[in-house]
Amino acid sequence: MADLTVRPMDVRDADRVLAVYQAGLDGGDASFEVVAPTWAxxxxxxxxxxxxxxxxxxxxxxxxxxxxxxxxxVYAGVVEHSVYVDPAAQGRGVGRLLLDTLIASTEAAGIWTIQSGIFPENAASLALHQRAGFRVIGVRERIGRHHDRWRDVVLLERRSPTIT
Structure with missing residues (x-):
């Protein structure tokens, strides 16, 4: 992780960000989406x-x-996040570094809840989020069809311990 840096995303990152997004979607366990959106x-x-x-x-x-x-x-302090890591870089601490950066950024802005929905088959993402302080708050069973099969979604949230 010593070689890794984090910086704010901007338009110059569009092609690579969308390529990493698409790689995650192609893996089949990242999202109901199947095609990354346009940059716009x-x-x-x-x-x-x-x-x-x-x-x-x-x-x-x-x-x-x-x-x-x-x-x-009333929900100004609640956001939903997405985190995607290039499959070739998984296991290097990239996801944790990104989540830690996001948590610091949102807390500094007064955001008290970060939430997400993750397919239960995505065990690595679930473990990453739990290590970063997210907790499972429930499961939405058979909430949508993805690649011709019903999928469950595990709902997670991280409540700020400092924003009251």
Whole structure:
């Protein structure tokens, strides 16, 4: 992990971020989505202040970003996140570095809850999130079809211990 750095994501990262996203989608256990969006759609759906890329030198190995869960003011401190790591870089601490960066960023902004939904088959992601302080809050059974089969989604959240 000593070679890794993190910086805010910007438009110059678009091609690589979307390629890492697509690689995760191609693995079949990352999302109900099957095709990464355009950069315009990706950019429009995520909060600019909480998007980061992890790099080894100049190579982007992964990314993390958040979306608001609601436009209602009462939910201003709740976000949903996604974290994707290039399959070739998994097991190097990239995901944890990205989550730690995201947690620091969101807490500094007064965000008290980060939530996510993960397929139960994605054991590595579930373990990563639990090590980063997320807890399982439930399972949505057979919530949607993906590649012609029903999929469950494990719901996780991380509540800030400092924002009350």
């Amino acid at each position: 759609a990706f950019d429009a759906g995520r909060l600019p202040a909480h998007r980061f890329v992890a790099l080894d030198g100049d190579t982007i190995l992964g990314w993390v970003a958040v979306s608001p869960t609601s436009t209602r003011q």
